[in-house]
Amino acid sequence: MEITMLYYLIPSLIMFCCGVYGFITRRNMIAILISLELMLNSVDINFAVFNRFLFPGELEGMFFTLFAIGIAAAETALAIAIIINVFRVSEKIDVRDVNKMKF
Amino acid sequence: MESVGSIIVYVVIALALVVCSVLAVTTRKILRAATYLLFSLFATAALYFKLDYEFLGAVQIAVYAGGIVVLFVFSILLTSHPGDNSAKLASKKRLYGLAGGLAMLIVAGYSLISRASFLTATASGDNPVMEEIGMKLMGSGHGEYLLPFEAISVLLLACIIGGVVIARKR
Amino acid sequence: MEPVIPIIILALPLTMFLVLGLFGHKMSHPLAGVLGTAGMGVTMVLAYITAFTYFFSGNPEFIDADAHTRLQSIIFNVDWLAFTDSLVLRLGFLLDPISALLLVVITTISFMVHLYSNGYMRDHHGVWEKGFQRFYAFLSLFSFSMLGLVVATNIFQMYIFWELVGASSYLLIGFYYTKPSAVSASKKAFIVTRFADLGFLLGILVLSAYTGTFNFTDFTSTEVAEGVYRVSEGTAEGIRAMIQNSAAPMFMGASVLTWALVLIFMGGMGKSAMMPLHIWLPDAMEGPTPVSALIHAATMVVAGVYLVARLFPLYLMEEAALNIIVVVGALTALYAAMVACTQIDIKRVLAFSTISQIAFMMVSLGVARPEFHHGLGYMASMFHLFTHAMFKALLFLCAGALIHAIGSNDYTAMHGLRKHMPITHITFLIGCLAIAGIIPFAGFFSKDEILTATMGHSMLWYVWMSLVAGLTAFYMFRLYYLIFWWKEHKVPEGHHAPHDQPWTMTLPLVILAVVSCFAGFVPFGNLVTWNGEEMFDSVSFFTNFKALDWSVASISLAVAVVAILIATAMYKKENPLPAKMKNALPALWRWCHHRFYWDELYMFITHKIIFGCISKPIAWFDRHIVDGTMDGIAYVVQRSSYAIRSLQSGNIQRYVWVYLIGALLLGAVTAICLM
Numbered sequence: 001m002e003i004t005m006l007y008y009l010i011p012s013l014i015m016f017c018c019g020v021y022g023f024i025t026r027r028n029m030i031a032i033l034i035s036l037e038l039m040l041n042s043v044d045i046n047f048a049v050f051n052r053f054l055f056p057g058e059l060e061g062m063f064f065t066l067f068a069i070g071i072a073a074a075e076t077a078l079a080i081a082i083i084i085n086v087f088r089v090s091e092k093i094d095v096r097d098v099n100k101m102k103f
Numbered sequence: 104m105e106s107v108g109s110i111i112v113y114v115v116i117a118l119a120l121v122v123c124s125v126l127a128v129t130t131r132k133i134l135r136a137a138t139y140l141l142f143s144l145f146a147t148a149a150l151y152f153k154l155d156y157e158f159l160g161a162v163q164i165a166v167y168a169g170g171i172v173v174l175f176v177f178s179i180l181l182t183s184h185p186g187d188n189s190a191k192l193a194s195k196k197r198l199y200g201l202a203g204g205l206a207m208l209i210v211a212g213y214s215l216i217s218r219a220s221f222l223t224a225t226a227s228g229d230n231p232v233m234e235e236i237g238m239k240l241m242g243s244g245h246g247e248y249l250l251p252f253e254a255i256s257v258l259l260l261a262c263i264i265g266g267v268v269i270a271r272k273r
Numbered sequence: 274m275e276p277v278i279p280i281i282i283l284a285l286p287l288t289m290f291l292v293l294g295l296f297g298h299k300m301s302h303p304l305a306g307v308l309g310t311a312g313m314g315v316t317m318v319l320a321y322i323t324a325f326t327y328f329f330s331g332n333p334e335f336i337d338a339d340a341h342t343r344l345q346s347i348i349f350n351v352d353w354l355a356f357t358d359s360l361v362l363r364l365g366f367l368l369d370p371i372s373a374l375l376l377v378v379i380t381t382i383s384f385m386v387h388l389y390s391n392g393y394m395r396d397h398h399g400v401w402e403k404g405f406q407r408f409y410a411f412l413s414l415f416s417f418s419m420l421g422l423v424v425a426t427n428i429f430q431m432y433i434f435w436e437l438v439g440a441s442s443y444l445l446i447g448f449y450y451t452k453p454s455a456v457s458a459s460k461k462a463f464i465v466t467r468f469a470d471l472g473f474l475l476g477i478l479v480l481s482a483y484t485g486t487f488n489f490t491d492f493t494s495t496e497v498a499e500g501v502y503r504v505s506e507g508t509a510e511g512i513r514a515m516i517q518n519s520a521a522p523m524f525m526g527a528s529v530l531t532w533a534l535v536l537i538f539m540g541g542m543g544k545s546a547m548m549p550l551h552i553w554l555p556d557a558m559e560g561p562t563p564v565s566a567l568i569h570a571a572t573m574v575v576a577g578v579y580l581v582a583r584l585f586p587l588y589l590m591e592e593a594a595l596n597i598i599v600v601v602g603a604l605t606a607l608y609a610a611m612v613a614c615t616q617i618d619i620k621r622v623l624a625f626s627t628i629s630q631i632a633f634m635m636v637s638l639g640v641a642r643p644e645f646h647h648g649l650g651y652m653a654s655m656f657h658l659f660t661h662a663m664f665k666a667l668l669f670l671c672a673g674a675l676i677h678a679i680g681s682n683d684y685t686a687m688h689g690l691r692k693h694m695p696i697t698h699i700t701f702l703i704g705c706l707a708i709a710g711i712i713p714f715a716g717f718f719s720k721d722e723i724l725t726a727t728m729g730h731s732m733l734w735y736v737w738m739s740l741v742a743g744l745t746a747f748y749m750f751r752l753y754y755l756i757f758w759w760k761e762h763k764v765p766e767g768h769h770a771p772h773d774q775p776w777t778m779t780l781p782l783v784i785l786a787v788v789s790c791f792a793g794f795v796p797f798g799n800l801v802t803w804n805g806e807e808m809f810d811s812v813s814f815f816t817n818f819k820a821l822d823w824s825v826a827s828i829s830l831a832v833a834v835v836a837i838l839i840a841t842a843m844y845k846k847e848n849p850l851p852a853k854m855k856n857a858l859p860a861l862w863r864w865c866h867h868r869f870y871w872d873e874l875y876m877f878i879t880h881k882i883i884f885g886c887i888s889k890p891i892a893w894f895d896r897h898i899v900d901g902t903m904d905g906i907a908y909v910v911q912r913s914s915y916a917i918r919s920l921q922s923g924n925i926q927r928y929v930w931v932y933l934i935g936a937l938l939l940g941a942v943t944a945i946c947l948m
Contacts (some may be wrong), residue, residue, distance in 0.1 A: 007117070007217060013127075013208065014124065015207045019128070021200045022200075030137075030182065037167075038124055048150075049154065050155070052154045052220060052227075056226075059239060059245070059246070062231065063240075065159055067248075069166050072167075072258050074255075074258055074262040076171050079152060080175070082179060085269050085270055091162055099263050207933070214940060214944040
């Protein structure tokens with residue numbers, strides 16, 4: 001049995017869909033952030049997989065993943081800072097409570 | 104033709120990836136969700152190792168598993184009491200979520216398979232040498248990444264300042 | 274001539290305005306007064322030096338000694354705004370007979386008024402008027418603007434200073450800004466003159482659009498050396514020919530030049546209070562009396578005369594424009610003289626007298642022709658401008674002294690003051706004799722020249738103006754007798770009798786009275802003529818006296834004496850004659866007393882016709898149609914925003930839903946299309 005590209009893409013896709021499901025259903029903002037990380041991660045996998053299977057001589061996909069990881073780290077740190085700040089103000093981290101940015 | 108060991112390793116990694124992802128978004132204990140996330144990140148790192156991207160796998164473990172998940176854990180401990188369960192989801196809402204996720208799965212999966220002339224490609228190439236990665240990160244020619252490298256360093260700096268400004272006590 | 278002194282003449286009053294305006298409130302009252310007066314004194318001396326140099330130095334840039342012709346000399350002329358190559362606005366200093374004359378008049382009167390105000394702007398206990406320093410700042414601003422106006426090298430500079438003069442006049446009329454009547458008077462003066470200036474501006478634009486220049490020298494003179502010009506009819510004819518040869522030389526049956534000149538004259542009518550734009554001047558008497566003397570008797574109100582004189586060679590080209598000037602002037606003269614006979618407020622009498630006298634100057638300009646005695650009317654007009662400035666300022670300052678002593682503007686509160694205020698009495702009498710035209714006082718000579726010039730033009734206007742001259746003598750002596758004779762007022766117990774004012778107020782009176790006695794002997798014919806040519810071969814103190822045409826002079830003298838005798842008979846002692854006169858012609862008296870209902874007519878036109886019939890519909894249109902459209906758009910936007918604002922719920926998971934559905938649809942469509 002040959003492990004082709006499809007075998008790598010399917011788990012990545014499932015991981016992405018899990019992220020979507022979690023993002024939509026969870027109330028806790030940290031949980032939402034976790035879902036986000038899942039989605040990002042699945043995209044990272046895709047980059048690496050495409051690079052390895054389709055353009056083995058190049059390193060573009062790998063570097064994209066590398067930078068995506070860096071940016072994800074930055075973004076997570078900021079998001080958590082915001083969440084902690086929100087928690088300080090309202091004692092809750094339920095996403096339904098953070099709806100003042102409307103109208 | 105892959106060796107049986109390779110196939111077994113692949114199956115274990117894929118299973119861990121899928122199962123941990125699903126559990127991470129379905130468990131009602133937030134700390135557990137973070138733990139499952141950690142495991143799925145480890146599985147991702149393993150996948151990178153399997154694909155012969157050893158540096159990438161190391162970064163994945165160091166930054167994601169070592170950095171971000173620790174951040175998650177800290178913030179979870181700061182914002183919730185241990186033993187708290189999140190409220191049980193209303194079935195309607197879970198249905199909507201499932202529908203969305205499945206629709207995503209179907210659309211993406213269908214387009215993946217239907218356009219899949221390249222899906223049968225097999226892995227080839229070697230593990231990139233560390234020296235090559237370093238040279239590419241520091242070069243400014245074609246296929247080299249000095250500018251993004253610098254940009255991301257500025258981004259990280261902005262992020263540090265932003266984090267300090269947002270989170271500090273007034 | 275070096276431009277240093279002319280620059281100082283303009284810069285010093287401006288500096289005084291800035292210093293007194295910005296730092297005045299930190300100065301003590303006497304310091305501000307002394308500073309303003311000293312600044313004006315220096316300006317006066319410099320203006321005298323300039324005028325003396327111009328008239329008597331014999332310098333070739335000022336006079337062509339062989340032809341006995343005075344020249345126009347541009348001392349300096351700097352580009353101020355260069356819009357295009359041809360459209361350049363310049364600020365400069367033009368020295369010619371009339372600007373030198375006006376420099377002397379303005380600085381003299383202004384200095385007298387500065388000096389006088391030191392006494393006038395404080396009450397009997399020495400308490401200074403509120404805003405004393407501001408008053409001096411405004412006086413300086415006015416002096417600067419007026420000086421800039423008369424030395425303008427081009428019509429646009431004149432217009433700029435013309436408006437500055439109007440603005441400072443507005444500020445000074447409304448000096449007592451807590452008094453509602455003063456505020457409305459200043460507004461009235463500003464609006465009426467602004468309306469007239471609209472005509473002026475249109476005239477400037479028409480003229481410059483056709484000729485492509487703003488410079489006075491391009492309109493009236495030819496260049497004989499660099500910066501030195503000589504007035505010539507040829508240039509004015511060239512301008513007329515240029516307009517006649519242009520694409521559209523006629524407009525509504527009159528030539529464009531006529532239109533331009535009449536429109537420019539309209540500006541002059543506004544400033545010089547000619548009928549029907551005279552209504553602001555009587556009300557302007559709400560300002561402090563020194564201001565009336567300076568602005569509304571001697572200087573600003575003659576700006577209209579000056580404007581016509583400045584463009585006189587152009588006016589000569591259009592008989593129609595000159596005739597309009599004559600008719601307007603003659604009507605105004607008679608009207609103002611009649612009204613002056615019935616007023617109670619002494620300042621109003623003087624105001625109408627001013628209107629009447631300025632009308633004399635206008636008529637004189639209108640009848641001036643080069644064919645008749647080298648343009649005698651022009652010379653007479655400028656001569657009268659000079660003498661009138663002196664004696665009318667004198668009369669106003671006397672009136673100020675009376676008002677200051679009595680505390681009222683009405684002669685009914687005065688009567689029989691000759692013993693209490695001897696200096697004021699004598700000087701006022703000299704002023705009255707001068708304006709009535711009694712030999713040898715100043716007004717006699719200038720008025721006589723005017724009547725001679727009028728007779729040379731038309732018998733009708735000569736008789737008319739002689740009648741007005743008689744009326745002038747009558748109403749001035751009526752005023753004189755009613756203030757100083759008629760009957761004695763009892764001084765109430767515990768009050769001081771009215772008395773002469775401090776030296777700062779009496780000294781200007783005496784100086785101006787002396788000037789009024791002798792100003793008539795100035796040989797104007799050799800100094801100020803329309804084209805600069807000297808009229809007499811040699812001059813002496815008695816030149817004017819010798820040059821008198823006794824057939825005219827004796828008649829005008831007789832008219833004046835008879836009018837004075839009538840006034841004496843009616844008003845010297847308390848008697849029923851005035852009441853009888855009033856009852857004999859009740860309608861005429863009532864019309865005169867109410868100034869022929871001009872103000873009511875204006876009120877009717879503005880309020881009933883303009884406000885009621887034009888402004889109101891426009892306001893309705895604006896409020897309901899224009900605003901309504903805007904309100905409607907805003908209402909629709911607002912309602913639709915309210916309707917759709919729940920989309921922006923702030924619920925991030927809903928946004929994700931929407932995004933997901935969109936992305937999935939896009940993916941599905943792409944997948945199907947690529948199948």
